[in-house]
Amino acid sequence: MPRYAFETSDPEASPESVEIELPGPREAREEALRTAAEMLKDLDGRFWGSPSWQIQVTDGEGRTVCTLAVTGETHEP
Amino acid sequence: MRAEHPLLLKLARALALSEAEAAATRAVPVQSVPFRADTVLAREGDRPSRSFLVADGLACTSKVAAGGRRQIMALHIPGDTPDLHSLHLRSLDSDIWAITDCRLAYFAHADLRALGRAHPRIMEELWRVTLIEAAIYREWMVNISQRQAPSRVAHVFCEMMLRMEVAGLARGRTCLLPITQADLSEMTGLSQVHVNRTLQALREQGLISFGQGTLAIHDWEALAELGDFRPDYLHLEPSEDS
Numbered sequence: 001m002p003r004y005a006f007e008t009s010d011p012e013a014s015p016e017s018v019e020i021e022l023p024g025p026r027e028a029r030e031e032a033l034r035t036a037a038e039m040l041k042d043l044d045g046r047f048w049g050s051p052s053w054q055i056q057v058t059d060g061e062g063r064t065v066c067t068l069a070v071t072g073e074t075h076e077p
Numbered sequence: 078m079r080a081e082h083p084l085l086l087k088l089a090r091a092l093a094l095s096e097a098e099a100a101a102t103r104a105v106p107v108q109s110v111p112f113r114a115d116t117v118l119a120r121e122g123d124r125p126s127r128s129f130l131v132a133d134g135l136a137c138t139s140k141v142a143a144g145g146r147r148q149i150m151a152l153h154i155p156g157d158t159p160d161l162h163s164l165h166l167r168s169l170d171s172d173i174w175a176i177t178d179c180r181l182a183y184f185a186h187a188d189l190r191a192l193g194r195a196h197p198r199i200m201e202e203l204w205r206v207t208l209i210e211a212a213i214y215r216e217w218m219v220n221i222s223q224r225q226a227p228s229r230v231a232h233v234f235c236e237m238m239l240r241m242e243v244a245g246l247a248r249g250r251t252c253l254l255p256i257t258q259a260d261l262s263e264m265t266g267l268s269q270v271h272v273n274r275t276l277q278a279l280r281e282q283g284l285i286s287f288g289q290g291t292l293a294i295h296d297w298e299a300l301a302e303l304g305d306f307r308p309d310y311l312h313l314e315p316s317e318d319s
Binding site: 006008018020031032034035038039041042 | 258271273
């Protein structure tokens with residue numbers, strides 16, 4: 001199975017990318033979405049301290065498979 | 078010397094067996110069957126006429142949801158009896174897989190029933206064993222639904238270490254735990270990427286070593302706290318009646 005590298009912009013975690021084997025780009029995009037949802041959930045309220053977060057997936061040849069960026073805005077009451 | 082009867086070893090861990098109880102247990106015929114890693118040991122819908130004890134190896138109970146994703150609901154280590162409930166529930170509601178090469182010891186349901194009817198304390202102990210399994214399932218439900226990733230992984234590691242210790246399969250907070258990150262992902266309901274990052278974080282914090290099929294816990298107190306791990310649900314104290 002091809003390897004895909006997942007790199008997140010999480011300021012609290014080490015920046016090294018995580019490589020895993022997946023059947024293809026569709027599964028890589030699925031994994032990116034799932035990882036994003038889980039990691040944002042674990043960030044809890046801290047996300048709002050710097051409301052910008054990103055995950056980027058590249059394939060074995062260094063081509064970008066997908067980028068998923070989440071931004072937020074807080075509005076004072 | 079003949080190897081001791083696997084069911085006797087299990088019962089003797091929880092009960093002070095009388096001579097008669099031990100002799101009756103020893104008389105239960107055992108069929109020992111080897112399985113290769115990654116083979117299915119029992120399937121959802123099976124209607125077994127016998128139950129097994131994991132004599133050797135690591136197995137898991139799992140279910141595949143619509144869409145093809147698999148959830149591992151429990152790990153089974155030597156001494157466990159993952160389908161003992163089939164003694165009372167006709168058909169299996171989940172699959173059981175060998176994670177590593179396994180050796181299973183099978184006992185016919187008819188023999189287990191006869192043993193239990195003749196020796197009620199043994200029947201009670203078999204009941205208690207399945208109740209503890211249910212307690213573990215309850216805890217895993219909390220784990221996968223309410224805890225954050227580091228807690229989920231820490232919790233699973235604490236549980237497995239403690240169970241391995243009780244089974245005499247761990248030494249100095251180190252045990253064999255030959256599961257992959259993909260298995261861990263299916264156990265915790267987390268993506269593989271998230272599991273990988275979580276493991277890195279636990280290593281960097283000096284809490285664990287995990288790899289090459291081995292788990293070592295370097296700071297039990299800290300890992301247990303992170304994992305929200307309180308071992309009450311494992312009911313490790315022997316049964317009241319022993």
